[in-house]
Amino acid sequence: MTNPVIELLEELRWYALGKGLKLAIFYHEEQSRLTRFANSAVSLNTSEHLVRLRLIAFEGQRKAEFDLICDPADTASLRGAIDQLADMVALAQPLSYQPTFPVYPQRISDIRAYDEGLAALTSEDRLAFFNEVAQGLESADVRLSGIFSSGVTTTAQISTANENSQFFKVSDAKISVVLSSEKDKWEVNAEQSAQKKSDLNAPALRADLEFLLRCYQQGTPLSLPLGKYRVVFGPAASAEVLEIMAGWGGSGGAMKRGFSFLRPEDVGRQVLSPLLTLVDDANLPELYGQPADEFGVPRGRFQLYEKGVFQGFLWEQDDADEFGEQPTGHTLPSMSLAVAPGSMPCANLEQLAALPRTEDVLYIPYIHYINIVNPSKGLITGSSRFGALLLRADGTIAIPYNVRLTQSFSDFFGERVAWLSRETVVYNTSGTYGRRIPTALRVPRFLCVDGIEVSHSNTSY
Amino acid sequence: MKQAIQTQIERMAARGATYADARWYPFEDQSLLFMWNGNLKEFNASRESGLGVRVLYHGAWGFSAASQLSDLPAVFDQAFDNARAAAERVTFPVRLAEKEALQAQFHSPNRIDPFEVPLGEKINLLRKLDEALTQPGVEQRAIWMNFTRKQIVYFDSEGSEIEKTIIEVFPGMRVMARDPQGGMQSRKFLPSRLGATRGWETMDEALFLEQAGRIVSELNQLVVAEDCPRGQRSVILLPGIMFLQTHETIGHALELDRILGYELSFAGGSFVRLEDFGHLRYGSEKLTARADATLPNSPGSFGFDDDGVPAQNNLLIDKGLLVGAITGRQMVEEANIKAHRQIFAGSSGADRASSFYRVPIERMTNINIDPGSDGSLEDIVRNTEKGVILDGDKSWSIGSNREQFHFATDIGWLVEDGQVKGVVKNATYRGDTLPFYNSLSAVGGPETWEVRYVDNCGKGQPSQIMQLGHGVPVCRFDNVTVGE
Numbered sequence: 001m002t003n004p005v006i007e008l009l010e011e012l013r014w015y016a017l018g019k020g021l022k023l024a025i026f027y028h029e030e031q032s033r034l035t036r037f038a039n040s041a042v043s044l045n046t047s048e049h050l051v052r053l054r055l056i057a058f059e060g061q062r063k064a065e066f067d068l069i070c071d072p073a074d075t076a077s078l079r080g081a082i083d084q085l086a087d088m089v090a091l092a093q094p095l096s097y098q099p100t101f102p103v104y105p106q107r108i109s110d111i112r113a114y115d116e117g118l119a120a121l122t123s124e125d126r127l128a129f130f131n132e133v134a135q136g137l138e139s140a141d142v143r144l145s146g147i148f149s150s151g152v153t154t155t156a157q158i159s160t161a162n163e164n165s166q167f168f169k170v171s172d173a174k175i176s177v178v179l180s181s182e183k184d185k186w187e188v189n190a191e192q193s194a195q196k197k198s199d200l201n202a203p204a205l206r207a208d209l210e211f212l213l214r215c216y217q218q219g220t221p222l223s224l225p226l227g228k229y230r231v232v233f234g235p236a237a238s239a240e241v242l243e244i245m246a247g248w249g250g251s252g253g254a255m256k257r258g259f260s261f262l263r264p265e266d267v268g269r270q271v272l273s274p275l276l277t278l279v280d281d282a283n284l285p286e287l288y289g290q291p292a293d294e295f296g297v298p299r300g301r302f303q304l305y306e307k308g309v310f311q312g313f314l315w316e317q318d319d320a321d322e323f324g325e326q327p328t329g330h331t332l333p334s335m336s337l338a339v340a341p342g343s344m345p346c347a348n349l350e351q352l353a354a355l356p357r358t359e360d361v362l363y364i365p366y367i368h369y370i371n372i373v374n375p376s377k378g379l380i381t382g383s384s385r386f387g388a389l390l391l392r393a394d395g396t397i398a399i400p401y402n403v404r405l406t407q408s409f410s411d412f413f414g415e416r417v418a419w420l421s422r423e424t425v426v427y428n429t430s431g432t433y434g435r436r437i438p439t440a441l442r443v444p445r446f447l448c449v450d451g452i453e454v455s456h457s458n459t460s461y
Numbered sequence: 462m463k464q465a466i467q468t469q470i471e472r473m474a475a476r477g478a479t480y481a482d483a484r485w486y487p488f489e490d491q492s493l494l495f496m497w498n499g500n501l502k503e504f505n506a507s508r509e510s511g512l513g514v515r516v517l518y519h520g521a522w523g524f525s526a527a528s529q530l531s532d533l534p535a536v537f538d539q540a541f542d543n544a545r546a547a548a549e550r551v552t553f554p555v556r557l558a559e560k561e562a563l564q565a566q567f568h569s570p571n572r573i574d575p576f577e578v579p580l581g582e583k584i585n586l587l588r589k590l591d592e593a594l595t596q597p598g599v600e601q602r603a604i605w606m607n608f609t610r611k612q613i614v615y616f617d618s619e620g621s622e623i624e625k626t627i628i629e630v631f632p633g634m635r636v637m638a639r640d641p642q643g644g645m646q647s648r649k650f651l652p653s654r655l656g657a658t659r660g661w662e663t664m665d666e667a668l669f670l671e672q673a674g675r676i677v678s679e680l681n682q683l684v685v686a687e688d689c690p691r692g693q694r695s696v697i698l699l700p701g702i703m704f705l706q707t708h709e710t711i712g713h714a715l716e717l718d719r720i721l722g723y724e725l726s727f728a729g730g731s732f733v734r735l736e737d738f739g740h741l742r743y744g745s746e747k748l749t750a751r752a753d754a755t756l757p758n759s760p761g762s763f764g765f766d767d768d769g770v771p772a773q774n775n776l777l778i779d780k781g782l783l784v785g786a787i788t789g790r791q792m793v794e795e796a797n798i799k800a801h802r803q804i805f806a807g808s809s810g811a812d813r814a815s816s817f818y819r820v821p822i823e824r825m826t827n828i829n830i831d832p833g834s835d836g837s838l839e840d841i842v843r844n845t846e847k848g849v850i851l852d853g854d855k856s857w858s859i860g861s862n863r864e865q866f867h868f869a870t871d872i873g874w875l876v877e878d879g880q881v882k883g884v885v886k887n888a889t890y891r892g893d894t895l896p897f898y899n900s901l902s903a904v905g906g907p908e909t910w911e912v913r914y915v916d917n918c919g920k921g922q923p924s925q926i927m928q929l930g931h932g933v934p935v936c937r938f939d940n941v942t943v944g945e
Contacts, residue, residue, distance in 0.1 A: 034923055038723040042547035046524040047539050048818045067507035071529045091580045093501040123546030145725040147922050178726050185862060187725055257601055258645045371856040373869045374887060376645045385861045402860055404867060406945060455945055456865060456891055
């Protein structure tokens with residue numbers, strides 16, 4: 001059966017060959033749907049169907065790029081872009097190193113992460129799911145917000161080097177349900193990720209929300225005294241921080257330029273807790289793993305940290321070219337990060353609250369607006385959000401106003417890690433700035449760390 | 462195409478839509494040149510074209526966008542179907558504030574279209590600047606020029622047809638080096654908007670060369686500097702950080718959709734409540750802020766917003782008192798009804814989408830702080846007992862209701878007894894928004910006021926990156942926690 005995407009790429013390839021141009025062609029198509037809720041209503045219901053092409057021309061040590069969002073049937077415009085790119089690459093300044101021109105070693109067609117059921121969800125399906133989660137939880141004061149974002153993303157690559165092409169098609173969804181008090185301004189949430197329709201589980205979302213809602217409606221709010229706490233992080237908090245640490249801190253290019261907290265001598269050293277093993281596993285379709293990166297470099301199971309010991313830097317193609325390193329299959333917009341499970345049995349919030357404790361424990365499900373304060377120290381900052389709890393030593397639960405954490409990666413994941421839950425969850429961090437980038441991590445349901453410092457504590461919601 | 466779009470809008474009305482609009486982008490072009498350590502790492506051009514359609518049906522929005530326009534009716538029908546599905550869960554039917562139907566055009570002022578300048582000339586300028594930055598002590602150097610040019614044709618079912626052509630130039634340069642502790646230090650130059658235009662003519666080579674020398678000199682001071690001390694002192698924010706302070710804790714806090722809870726699933730809310738308008742003391746009497754979309758030289762000026770409402774200049778904070786917000790047609794109607802009083806006389810013309818494939822939402826225009834009467838930077842320093850001058854955005858993080866913040870800056874200069882005592886590195890400051898603005902004790906005069914651009918403001922779901930501006934003077938705030 002013919003593939004119209006590959007046919008289009010082959011047609012453009014032949015056109016470039018006719019001009020004598022060394023061209024790599026990257027295709028991205030998204031069919032995105034987003035139903036957004038606010039103030040207990042559907043505030044927005046969108047569909048976007050977009051086709052993007054990225055064309056990179058190579059000529060010796062020169063390269064130039066042309067990106068389009070276009071109608072693929074508009075052949076004249078596509079050819080015009082290639083013509084313009086041919087002019088550009090002649091003007092480009094030679095790089096100080098030889099850029100790699102992608103030569104795809106084999107034909108790949110991978111649709112393991114595509115699920116027809118998820119792709120076929122309608123607006124009515126999304127609304128029914130939200131209604132099931134929120135049924136009876138809303139009131140005049142407690143309002144429903146959130147998103148049901150889903151999409152099908154098709155990517156493909158070809159170059160003029162040979163006739164091989166790569167084709168990938170995936171489906172993804174992220175659901176975030178928020179309940180907030182209009183009067184008091186607190187907000188709690190529950191999130192779920194899906195790669196296939198059967199991943200959707202409204203009762204599980206509802207259980208988390210019901211628990212948090214009960215805590216927030218019955219608990220006493222307090223401004224947390226500054227100082228150090230035992231903190232349990234939820235999957236959103238863990239995933240966001242891990243993603244920054246792995247992608248940016250582990251980048252060989254960032255290290256060479258002085259922007260990583262890791263140094264070459266850290267390879268083979270105990271950098272994080274022995275409880276933490278982190279792998280970029282391209283074999284996992286639920287994490288949108290694919291067998292080759294955008295330049296055709298094979299991908300498999302790339303160990304980043306083995307029991308806290310740093311295993312090696314990631315090298316995307318351009319950095320590898322510049323610094324004379326071997327690419328590691330990381331020329332792609334997202335990794336497939338998975339944390340090995342821990343040993344603490346704790347599958348949900350009710351179980352977390354019931355764990356025996358001899359000290360107050362702060363539960364932080366989500367860290368809002370994370371930014372990097374000092375890259376070479378691995379220092380980041382952000383504020384708690386969406387349902388923090390203070391699980392008191394006496395078994396009661398209080399509601400802390402949001403707090404700020406300004407901590408390093410070693411504070412989060414270093415020797416003070418106390419335990420990881422045995423249960424893991426998939427957490428979707430798909431990007432939608434510009435193009436849709438399906439991304440998910442497998443992280444512990446809960447991660448417990450001692451000595452996390454609260455540096456700022458709000459005095460109200 | 463125009464006629465075909467008009468026909469589809471009429472068809473939406475015939476199907477029962479109470480309102481429909483469409484934004485057709487014949488083109489949105491971008492040209493990015495990015496040089497790192499002398500290597501032209503990014504030499505990119507891009508072109509986007511397509512159509513975004515918004516339909517209002519039974520009080521609910523539906524939106525659809527496509528780059529493939531061969532089946533135009535399908536794009537409109539998708540938006541209609543989305544609105545019809547959304548109408549199954551409506552708690553406050555969308556109403557739009559009155560506006561005038563306009564036939565209008567807007568062209569951003571520029572003398573030289575940057576897309577008409579030969580690429581070779583641009584690369585030569587990059588090379589010259591790179592040479593100027595190649596100095597002892599500099600480990601990493603980056604220079605960039607980002608040019609955009611877009612045409613937007615807007616139609617709505619109320620009879621408006623507005624055509625806009627907007628050109629922007631976003632240049633900058635940065636130098637970096639490691640201090641003895643291995644920490645990366647950085648200084649950058651992001652030019653303020655001088656003159657009254659926004660084209661290639663704003664690329665002032667002499668100014669860039671002069672500033673190259675300054676940032677290299679400051680970087681070399683930074684790498685041997687002490688850390689910013691911890692504690693409480695006055696912070697004197699130069700425009701290179703004051704613009705971001707304004708952006709994060711006045712601009713975002715006063716977006717009416719945030720105030721009304723429409724961003725709670727992602728970007729967050731605002732500590733501001735509807736009852737605060739006209740009553741809340743946001744800052745000291747020295748603070749007057751406005752949303753001014755009429756500045757000629759800033760990306761926050763666009764002629765007409767994506768509701769088809771003309772650009773305006775409105776007060777947000779008047780001598781410390783909260784009086785206005787950043788608004789679009791939908792939100793002002795909802796706010797007035799919910800507040801049981803007329804807070805807003807109409808839309809302030811701030812509903813914008815970042816591209817054809819995103820839906821318009823409340824976005825900042827140019828959120829400016831009026832210059833004050835406290836003179837020059839030197840005058841303010843002279844009257845500061847214990848402070849630190851801060852410049853350059855390094856990192857920023859803000860609470861979900863914009864109630865508190867933490868900023869790190871590229872550089873600081875300690876001030877003791879009215880004297881500048883030297884450079885400090887790794888400077889940070891944090892605070893709570895209202896106490897912070899109420900500690901505003903000095904606002905520089907017109908000679909300190911600069912228009913800064915922002916080309917990466919993120920908000921919304923699906924996510925949108927917007928361009929805008931801030932005209933700000935030098936400001937001093939007292940009793941601020943620094944160095945954490």
